[in-house]
Amino acid sequence: MMQTKKYFFIGIKGSGMSALAMVVHDLGYQVAGSDIDQYTFTQKNLEAAGIPIYSFDPANIRSGWTYIAGNAFQDDHPEIKAAHELGAEVIRYHDFLGQLMGQYTSIGVAGTHGKTSTTGLLAHVLSGVDKTAYLIGDGTGKGEADAKFFVFEADEYRRHFLAYHPDYVIMTNVDFDHPDYYHDLADVFSAFEQEARQTAKGIFAWGDDPSLRKLQATAPIYYYGLQDDDDFQAINLKESPAGSEFDVRYHDQIIGHFVIHLYGQHSILNSLAVIGVSYLEGLAMDEVAAELLTFAGVKRRFAEKHFGQVTVIDDYAHHPSEIRATIDSARQKYPERQLVVVFQPHTYSRTQALMPGFAASLDLADQVYLTEIFGSAREQQGQVSSADLGALIKHGGEVLHLDQMQTLLQYSDAVVVFMGAGDIQKYETVYEDLLKN
Structure with missing residues (x-):
């Protein structure tokens, strides 16, 4: 994996692509990319890292590079076509990410909504406790060669997340979305269940989601939520204009008290999933609580x-x-x-x-x-x-x-x-x- 030293990202300004480019750059490889000329918020990090961004042009394609193709672009895109004609290696974003995470304890975050916020929260908490590489859907990415954890956003669109075989996966919810690809809710659920079956150590699923309650997988499934039949349950909730605080119960044992400066019930649920993964990986709950306290959110989310x-x-x-x-x-x-x-x-x-x-x-x-x-x-x-x-x-x-x-x-x-x-x-x-x- 990653023997080459040069990676060119076709569609580098996409939120996932820009984050992945940052990860690869941090790992010490030469990175460049191309995209539309219109300014996007994701290019700020790329420019700060000194990663060149070119306008789309088949002339960008040269030998000696491996080409990472963004999922928004088909094989008839002029640059992708030119790369194939040159005989260069062309890897789709999700396939490349699937290869990359194999060397770490990988934790994916899937769900029709809440992926980016939960991935950002998980990356923040784990980074504060142990070395963590991460890829967040707001365009933020960080690579660490000797990291223990790799946290990533797992996008269900066109079943792209089936390229991943993570150690853990958090599933925040399953709703009908992407009607240009999925037929109905049952079709979406079948994709999530297949991803659950590809997960090695554990699945963390929101307990109030009726679809997620039907999940079948070989790895253990841990439900999180506010109900008594959830494995990780938030109790003694207090919500105020300053944020929320709560205790977490796991199998009749209180494992910690947590305070977040985040809002809405979904923020409590996202925190619960992060606490659950951290607990099963043996992290100290007081350290996790300290990191939760300092999380300020991700880009373009509130x-x-x-x-x-x-x-x-x-x-x-x-x-x-x-x-x-x-x-x-x-x-x-x-x-x-x-x-x-x-x-x-x-x-x-x-x-x-x-x-x-x-x-x-x-x-x-x-x-x-x-x-x-x-x-x-x-x-x-x-x-x-x-x-x-x-x-x-x-x-x-x-x-x-x-x-x-x-x-x-x-x-x-x-x-x-x-x-x-x-x-x-x-x-x-x-x-x-x-x-x-």
Whole structure:
């Protein structure tokens, strides 16, 4: 594995690709890559590490390099095609990651939602206690040749995570998503169950998820949650605007008291999964508690800025369950404030398939605005629009364009949450500029 010294990442600005490039760079290999010319938040780390980023061009392809191909690009992409024609080794992102993790105690984080937040939390805690390499879906990656642990985000899209055979896997939930690939919830579950069967030491699954309760695997399955029949149970919960604290019970034994400066019930559940893995790997619970206390979150997950009386939150939420979790967090931290949501639907297929769920989740806010749907390169424009979703929303539902962001200035003491997985940040930037002026 990794005999070559030079790796070129085709699509290096993708969140997983940029993180993997950082891991490989840290391990001492020569790294470069290519992507679109548009600025993305992931390139900051790459540039700081001195990793060259080129515009897509078949002329980038030269002998002596191994090419890592991003999953967003098919074999007819000009660079991938040129690499094949040259006879160079071309490895898909998920296959390369699967090879890389073999030398460590590997811990994957899978789930329709919550993967990035949980992976970031797990990487933070384990790094504070022992040497840990990690790959997080917010574009953050770190390589350590002599690390004990390798923590990584395991993406279920197109069953890519089946390239991984980890020691442990955390499964945060199983929901129907990616309707451009999966047929239904049963199809999604079959992928998760296959990944569970490929896991060597243990599976940590959220106990309240009815699909995860049906899991069959050869490795032990540990359920975590708030119920008495969960293996790792959070009890004596206290939630406040400062965060949450709780005790953890494992098989009738209290194994520790934990405080997190994170919000929403999902943050308690994510912490429980991390505590469970750490406990079974024999880590000291007081050290784990100290690391949990200092975790500040990952990029684009409940990221806050303050402009006078207005709080602006940026969040990647793009599925009804994620929207609910983000609104839950905002309500816990700012119980007295008006909550305004600006949501960018992500892909026509997802918007169409999950529309009633989107409307129900968004209506948990006090006021809702939408942007036009952010379409995917993977799909044609659909027969659905943001206006169709807006018609189902009781608390607003107006579709805003970039030149209409001044509409939001009427909310002078509000929490304004921008949510989406596309280019929602360009709307947020325009609004923040208006607030500054």
